[in-house]
Amino acid sequence: MEKSMANKREVLLRFLAEPTDVNFGGKVHGGAVMKWIDQAGYACAVGWSGYYCVTVYVGGIRFYKPIFIGQLVEVKSTVVHTGTSSMHIAVEVSATDPRTGTQKLTTRCLIVFVAVDDGGDTVPVPRWTPETELDKRLEQYAIHMAKARKEEEAELQAIPL
Numbered sequence: 647m648e649k650s651m652a653n654k655r656e657v658l659l660r661f662l663a664e665p666t667d668v669n670f671g672g673k674v675h676g677g678a679v680m681k682w683i684d685q686a687g688y689a690c691a692v693g694w695s696g697y698y699c700v701t702v703y704v705g706g707i708r709f710y711k712p713i714f715i716g717q718l719v720e721v722k723s724t725v726v727h728t729g730t731s732s733m734h735i736a737v738e739v740s741a742t743d744p745r746t747g748t749q750k751l752t753t754r755c756l757i758v759f760v761a762v763d764d765g766g767d768t769v770p771v772p773r774w775t776p777e778t779e780l781d782k783r784l785e786q787y788a789i790h791m792a793k794a795r796k797e798e799e800a801e802l803q804a805i806p807l
């Protein structure tokens with residue numbers, strides 16, 4: 647039986663942290679975590695828009711706790727705000743010790759994708775309308791981040807290289 651994933655707001659990836667993900671300190675590499683975040687965000691953006699999507703921004707990333715090899719990793723991506731062609735997606739990474747079942751939040755970030763057509767031109771995406779108080783707060787956070795980004799970019803552009 648087939649199930650429609652169209653306009654699905656959330657994607658959850660679940661897998662084990664593998665020995666190949668290790669860094670020099672014996673924990674999961676930050677780069678591996680960022681790759682998982684991008685993958686979960688991408689799947690969420692494509693599912694929401696129905697188009698191929700490209701990353702235009704990754705920010706607000708915080709690594710709270712390390713992930714150890716053999717832990718069960720969950721990467722949850724959620725659409726929290728939409729513009730014309732952009733989708734602002736909150737991503738949370740958590741790790742569970744399979745022996746004890748203890749879960750900890752390890753990483754959070756906000757990632758922005760843009761939907762593009764086969765020619766690489768931007769295309770409009772369906773609008774996300776927040777309903778719950780939590781959804782409204784998440785959207786406000788994404789809007790606040792967009793404003794801060796504009797100010798940051800203006801400051802950077804003003805620096806001659």
Ligand SMILES: CC(C)(COP(=O)(O)OP(=O)(O)OC[C@H]1O[C@@H](n2cnc3c(N)ncnc32)[C@H](O)[C@@H]1OP(=O)(O)O)[C@@H](O)C(=O)NCCC(=O)NCCS
Binds near residue numbers: 699701733760
């Ligand atoms: C995506 C791309 C085609 C958009 O082209 P563009 O000329 O910037 O188009 P626009 O200025 O109309 O921006 C499109 C949307 O992206 C958003 N955007 C562009 N740059 C952004 C940035 N740095 N941060 C956040 N949002 C950004 C705009 O706000 C706009 O949102 P909206 O449609 O909801 O209003 C172009 O920026 C691009 O190709 N970027 C490189 C993407 C890439 O290679 N990613 C890495 C690999 S996937």
